Amino acid sequence: NAGVTQTPKFRVLKTGQSMTLLCAQDMNHEYMYWYRQDPGMGLRLIHYSVGEGTTAKGEVPDGYNVSRLKKQNFLLGLESAAPSQTSVYFCASSSRQGHEKLFFGSGTQLSVL
Amino acid sequence: DQQVKQNSPSLSVQEGRISILNCDYTNSMFDYFLWYKKYPAEGPTFLISISSIKDKNEDGRFTVFLNKSAKHLSLHIVPSQPGDSAVYFCAASPPGTYKYIFGTGTRLKVLA
Structure with a gap:
């Protein structure tokens, strides 16, 4: 009963380095989202996808x-x-457009020095 | 500009009393609203939702009220329990989109 799984859970990078955060869901959801959470800023949408092979920009891409x-x-x-880009990153998924709740992963804490 | 606002960063309530968390939005086209609870080091978890065709939705100790004319919704927790201590986010979904816009969150502390 994994739901939404994010890897890694923690990462420290130096300025200029690259990395990839992985999100996997086992609920056969069509829609997937990446959010970042910063103090006083709430959850802000980075990018999202409405299906395999599609991506779109969010608020802070x-x-x-x-x-x-x-x-x-x-x-x-x-x-x-x-x-x-130091932040906590959350992946989420949902089964359909709009009126379906999001299921979130447990987050990735990323620090960029 | 923040389309979904939670103007109270924090709230403290005594155990057994009512907690009221507030959320304001600017876009009258939003047609679906959700509340999420978040514990430290965990992802947000869904709490309760409401459609714009309703003005109230209840689920156990949690009730969400929607005032469309004021573009305001509130979450009531009665009675409050220490385990309710968490950060609460409201979110809104514009019609015909795949997006959920979140507020900045309110940290609730329920005192035993």
Whole structure:
């Protein structure tokens, strides 16, 4: 009964390094999302996907790229990490548009030095 | 500009009393609202939702009220328990979109 699984849970990067965060869901959900949580800012949508092979920009997409090659996986990439990307990243999925609740993963704590 | 606002960063309530968490939104087209609870080091978990065609929805100790004319919703927890201590986020979904816009959260502390 895994739900939404994020890897890794913690990561420390140096400025300019790259990395990929992996999100996997086993609920056969169509929609997947990446959010970041920062103090005083709530949860802000980075990118999202409405199905395999599709991606779209959210509120704060700059500096990130995503891919959804398989329905169950949604990858978030940082090509050249910056200290402003220090945050907690949450992946979420839902079964349909709009009026369906999001299921969240447990988060990835990322620090960029 | 923040479309979903939670103006109270924190709230403390005595155990057994009512907790009222508030949320305001700016877009009158939002048609679905959700509340999430988040414990430290965990992902947010769904609590309760309400559609814009309703003005109230209950689930056990949790009730959400929606005032469309004021563009305001509130979450009532009665009675409050120490295990309710968490950060609460409200979220809104614009019609015809795949997005959920979250507020900044309110940290609730229930004192034993």
